[in-house]
Amino acid sequence: MKKILALFLCAVLAVSLAACGKKDDNNPSPNNAKAGSVYFLNFKPEVADIYKEIAAKYKEETGVDVKVVTAASNTYETTLKSEIAKTDAPTIFQINGPVGYTAWANYCEDLSDTKLYSYLTDKDLAVKNEKGVFGIPYVVEGYGIIYNNAIMEKYFALKDKAVSISKASEINSFEKLNAVVTDMTKHKKELGIDGVFASTSMSSGEQWRWTTHLASVPVYYEMKEDSDGSTIVSTLEENDIDFDYSQNFKKVFDMYLNNSTTQKGLLSSKSVDNAMAEFALGKAAMVQNGNWAWEQISNVGGNVVKAEDIKYLPIYMGIEGEEKQGLCIGTENYLAINKNASAEDKKASIAFLEWLFSSETGKDYVVNKLNFIAPFNTFKEDEMPSDPLAREILNWMNKDVNNLEWTFNSFPSQQFKEDFGNALLEYVQGSKDWSHVEKTFRNSWKSERQ
């Protein structure tokens, strides 16, 4: 008996040792090693499966291996940091703009001679300096206040509404928006909603809609006052921010909180998914988010929001001249090539990206599956995604309005965003007042820039 047991244990040991030694490598054709292979570290979890499909298709067409790894939501920097130290490091990775570039400068290959760069419709969108071009944006996105027009029409049909306008599209200032929203809250029973705005998600890691997107608006206006150039650049150069429009930020934030589906004290347990689900189920009429959220809305089981009812409003803050304000249009998705990869791999990686953004098959994936509004001249007018939010973004881009740049690309650091988010949370919960938020915003900005 003992002998059998001993033999068995030896076998287990041998097998496990063998398993350790086995290389976990799904590269069946060693010939391709010469042609280079691609390792793409994907930033967008919502389209992870589609990238797998694309990789398989590319392998089928060209025989080049493309390995796609997706970092889980909010862990991109963590994953990149550990992946890039490996021998088998990502050849294509993503930086989030000029601030991301400063962290990864030693790893970014100069892309100024690539076709990919020449495809860019607006060369100024790229992350570049006098040394070269290091990050190429691959998607243009926009955010604002998404609303469900079905509920809005129900409201405007009410006999005892307190506002004079009769269509959601007539809203063109904070004053009007606030009047409509407050009145809707009064009528929420008749409208069948729990609140006008979906939950202001405040749980940890879920505060980015406020600490980046919403904060981008007041910073944009502050920067615009001082210079006519790119506000993204001037934000990057700003070491001592005033946060002049803090009261405007507060007005909007308060509007979200006071007309929410959820009580203030409970917001710290809410995530973005919760908020999008509330919107998709028709429990809220509005939610602040970007066009990437369409996947989230349409995938909620029991979704009652029709595609044609989804519209955008700009985030009005009661700042002078805002009647002409549009959505916030920009990107924080820049592709970079790993400088330390082998020459073959770098070539293969660039070829893969060029294929994705210029071949018919690749473009079809980008437009119809990834739903990206690509900033490349290889895409014709009619080659744009058809999902309702992306359509709305394109509509707004063509309107005669002033679209805001994403100044949050140049916010000092992740730490700054967290400090700011923590202060907001304490404000929401009532343990600190607004002046604490202002103070944190200024101080953390200053100390993180040093």
Next chain:
Amino acid sequence: MALKKYFPVFVLPTLLAFIIAFAVPFILGLFLSFTEFTTVVDAQWVGIANYVRAFSNDDFLNALWFTVKFTVVSVITINVIAFALASLLTKGLKGTNLFRTVFFMPNLIGGIVLGYIWQLIINGVLQFFDVTITYDPKYGFWGLVILMNWQLIGYMMVIYIAGIQNIPTDLQDASKVDGANRWQTLRNVTIPLVMPSITICLFLTITNSFKLFDQNLALTAGAPSKQTAMLALDIYNTFYGRIGWEGVGQAKAVIFFVIVAIISFAQLAMTRKREVEQ
């Protein structure tokens, strides 16, 4: 003779695993704490600058204080309750085995899962007061203490049961004959004889409480404003959350190691002295 011949065969796999998974990362980590780096392969020597930054970092000192408070409270509660349960369950009551299993169960669930379960439970209760666990750092603190108790009591209880069952009954009978009451029996007979169990239980609870990470991350993630972040979580956040602070995170980790090592060795030395021969 045979033993000598086969010695490397049996030792080598473990030794290799130890070197790869412990010794090399440890030495590398020590080295990295004196450098500035983005990824672990591009380090540049900066001397003790990282240690200076670590000690002048408020977050780190707050986390240290929070961890100390947490450890003191949970070590006491866990061991007292575990010991009480163990003495109850060695009295030969009905259903003893069932209870032992039930109390031990929570220890089989992973920390992250436990953290989320307790977050749901605690938020569910606090909902009646329209707040959540992140409303006040006190809630997070006691939430962590409850969670830690729930998880570790069963494990410590099993160790104490084994210790109590090892006490020869004649000693207890003798004390009864001598006229000792229950309290005196506990103080003068039971506790000295389960001292080995106390040593190991204290060691396990102190180190586990000090090194707590998953539960902290899942339950509060440090909210509000990092006031409930413990040392391990603070190190993690420094290393991964801040560009240019990787070395400081590493330095904090080394300091953390030294603290844990000193405390646990001191505790071992102190309780060992009190162990008696039967």
